[in-house]
Amino acid sequence: MSETDLMRDYIDAFNRRDLDGMTACLSENVAHHISEGGVVYGRVAYRAYLDHMLEHYRDEARDVTLFTGPPGRVAAELVLHGRYLKEDDSGIPAKGQAYRVPVAILAEVDGGLFSRMTIHYNLSDWQRQLRKG
Numbered sequence: 206m207s208e209t210d211l212m213r214d215y216i217d218a219f220n221r222r223d224l225d226g227m228t229a230c231l232s233e234n235v236a237h238h239i240s241e242g243g244v245v246y247g248r249v250a251y252r253a254y255l256d257h258m259l260e261h262y263r264d265e266a267r268d269v270t271l272f273t274g275p276p277g278r279v280a281a282e283l284v285l286h287g288r289y290l291k292e293d294d295s296g297i298p299a300k301g302q303a304y305r306v307p308v309a310i311l312a313e314v315d316g317g318l319f320s321r322m323t324i325h326y327n328l329s330d331w332q333r334q335l336r337k338g
Contacts, residue, residue: 208312208314209273211314212312213269215227220265224255227255228251231248231251232248232318235251235318236320236322238324241328262287263290264286264287266284267286270283277313277315278312279314280310280311281310281312285305289302295332297335297336306326306330307327308324311323
């Protein structure tokens, strides 16, 4: 499977809210670099992160464009369309606010699985949309 096929499978699983499908794309010791946040190491920790996200948000990746670089590198640019379902650690009350945020995913692939995923979006813009909501 190519790097772009792996990214496509991951994003398709994301849109289905299929956590097993998403984590199947990850290496056991994946490093997940969270936008303007820390780093989560390992498939189990990444799964916990995904569980939290799906509890608080309903998102869909649209307008996806995939990019390849040297072997073992892949990127995706997309627009995340979502709703804020349940208050999270931000302290912003959840009222079903809609948001739309451009997202970039940069990834390394090793042995046919993601060994690193860096996800970037404009956190302050996203929070502004939730407050305006």
